[in-house]
Amino acid sequence: MGERIRALRESRGMSRAVLAGMCNRGQDWLKKIETGDRELRSHALLLKLAAALAVTDLSVITGDASDIAATVPMGRLNHPGLPGIWDAVMTRPLVVARPATVTDPAHLQGRADQSWRLWHTSENNRTEVCALLPDLIRDAETAVRALDGEQRRAALVALSDVYRLTGQATAYIAPAELAWVVADRALTAAQDADNPAAIAAAAWNMGNILRETAYPEEALRVVLDASNLIRPHLEAGPDDWRGIYGALQLHAAVTYAREGAEGDALRHWEKGNQVAKSLPVSYVHPSTVFGRANVDFHQVSVHTDLKKAQKALGVADDIDPEVMPSIERRARLWVEVARGHLQRGDRTAALMVMKIAYETGAETVRYTPSARSVAADLWRKAPRALRPEAAVLAEAVGVSTAV
Structure with missing residues (x-):
C-alpha cells in the first residue's frame, strides 16, 4: 500500500509535505506509511488520502481485490436544510439586546428533547430536524445571554444539547469548519454550566x-x-x-x-x-x-x-x-450487517440487507458514507442477475452518478 501511495503522489507531482498536510498529518507519518514502517488502518484517513490524490476508488490504494471498493467522497453531501443552520450558527451576533420575553429554560429543554426524539423516530429525520434547528439555536443562544444564575445554567445545558443535535443532524453534510464550531460550542456550553x-x-x-x-x-x-x-x-x-x-x-x-x-x-x-x-x-x-x-x-x-x-x-x-x-440506529445496524456480508464476498446477501436498511431509514442510508460505499460496491460488482436491483438501490441512495 505504501508503495502505491508514493507512486500516486509522485505521479501527481506532490511532495510528502503537501500530501501529509492535506490529511492534517506530518511528513514523518506519511514517510512511515510509504516505507511500510507503519500500517494505515484508519478508513477515514484512507478516504482523506484518496481524495487528496484524486483517486475515486479505495481499491486503487489498497490493491486488495477482496477489499470493499469504496467510492471516495470528493466533497460534502448536499442537503437543503444546511443553509439555514449555517446562518444560525455562523452569523451569531456579538451584541444581543435583551428581549422583552425570554424562553423558559425548561421549555427550551423540552423542545430540544422533542427534537432528539424526532431524530430517532422519523424516517426523514435529517430533513425534519434540520428544519427545526435554526430557531432552536437562536432561541437557546438568546436565553443564555439574557438569563442569570441557575436559570442560565439550565439554558446552557439546553444550548449544549441543541448543538449536539446540530452535530448529529449535519454529519456528512456540513463543511469541516461548521462541524468544529458546533462541537466546540456544545462542549463550551456544557462546561460553562458545570x-x-x-x-x-x-x-x-x-x-x-x-x-x-x-x-x-x-x-x-x-x-x-x-x-x-x-x-x-x-x-x-x-x-x-x-x-x-x-x-x-x-x-x-x-x-x-x-x-x-x-x-x-x-x-x-x-x-x-x-x-x-x-x-x-x-x-x-x-x-x-x-x-x-x-x-x-x-x-x-x-x-x-x-x-x-x-x-x-x-x-x-x-x-x-x-x-x-431509534429508526436511525436500526438502519445503521443493517448497514453494518451488509458490510459484514461484503467482507465475506456475499454480495447477494449484502444487497438484500441493504434494501432492508433503506426501507428502515432512507435518509440514514443516503447520508451515511459507509452505506453509500456499500451501495456503490453493489452497483459495480453485484451478480449479473441482481445488477438491475443494485442499480435501483444505488439510484435511490444517490451514488450511481458519482461512481
Missing part, C-alpha cells in the same frame, strides 16, 4: 467529530477524559449519567476497532456491556440511545470494523432490531 453529564455528552459528540475527521487518538483522549470526569458521580447520579458513561465506552470501542486495536476495542465494549447490565432492561438514553440493544448493535460494528465478519454476522443473527426505538 454539569458533568452535559460535559460527558458533549465530549461524546466531540469524539464523533474527531473520529470522522481522522483524529482517532484525539477522539479517544476526549471520550476517555470525559469517562474519568463522570465516573465518580455515577453511584449517586441518575440513570442517564450512567447511560452517557456507557455511550462513551461504546464510542471508544468503535474507535479502537477502526484502528485495529482488538484488545482495547473488546475491553471497552465489555465496559459498556456491564453498564447496560446495571440499568433497567428497558432503559434507553434519550440522545445516544445507549441501552441493552445499542450495546448489542455496537458489538456487530466492532467485529465488522475488526474485519471479523463471521463473528459480526453471528452476533447479528441473535439480535432483534425491533427492540431498538
Whole structure:
C-alpha cells in the first residue's frame, strides 16, 4: 500500500509535505506509511488520502481485490436544510439586546428533547430536524445571554444539547469548519454550566467529530477524559449519567476497532456491556440511545470494523432490531450487517440487507458514507442477475452518478 501511495503522489507531482498536510498529518507519518514502517488502518484517513490524490476508488490504494471498493467522497453531501443552520450558527451576533420575553429554560429543554426524539423516530429525520434547528439555536443562544444564575445554567445545558443535535443532524453534510464550531460550542456550553453529564455528552459528540475527521487518538483522549470526569458521580447520579458513561465506552470501542486495536476495542465494549447490565432492561438514553440493544448493535460494528465478519454476522443473527426505538440506529445496524456480508464476498446477501436498511431509514442510508460505499460496491460488482436491483438501490441512495 505504501508503495502505491508514493507512486500516486509522485505521479501527481506532490511532495510528502503537501500530501501529509492535506490529511492534517506530518511528513514523518506519511514517510512511515510509504516505507511500510507503519500500517494505515484508519478508513477515514484512507478516504482523506484518496481524495487528496484524486483517486475515486479505495481499491486503487489498497490493491486488495477482496477489499470493499469504496467510492471516495470528493466533497460534502448536499442537503437543503444546511443553509439555514449555517446562518444560525455562523452569523451569531456579538451584541444581543435583551428581549422583552425570554424562553423558559425548561421549555427550551423540552423542545430540544422533542427534537432528539424526532431524530430517532422519523424516517426523514435529517430533513425534519434540520428544519427545526435554526430557531432552536437562536432561541437557546438568546436565553443564555439574557438569563442569570441557575436559570442560565439550565439554558446552557439546553444550548449544549441543541448543538449536539446540530452535530448529529449535519454529519456528512456540513463543511469541516461548521462541524468544529458546533462541537466546540456544545462542549463550551456544557462546561460553562458545570454539569458533568452535559460535559460527558458533549465530549461524546466531540469524539464523533474527531473520529470522522481522522483524529482517532484525539477522539479517544476526549471520550476517555470525559469517562474519568463522570465516573465518580455515577453511584449517586441518575440513570442517564450512567447511560452517557456507557455511550462513551461504546464510542471508544468503535474507535479502537477502526484502528485495529482488538484488545482495547473488546475491553471497552465489555465496559459498556456491564453498564447496560446495571440499568433497567428497558432503559434507553434519550440522545445516544445507549441501552441493552445499542450495546448489542455496537458489538456487530466492532467485529465488522475488526474485519471479523463471521463473528459480526453471528452476533447479528441473535439480535432483534425491533427492540431498538431509534429508526436511525436500526438502519445503521443493517448497514453494518451488509458490510459484514461484503467482507465475506456475499454480495447477494449484502444487497438484500441493504434494501432492508433503506426501507428502515432512507435518509440514514443516503447520508451515511459507509452505506453509500456499500451501495456503490453493489452497483459495480453485484451478480449479473441482481445488477438491475443494485442499480435501483444505488439510484435511490444517490451514488450511481458519482461512481
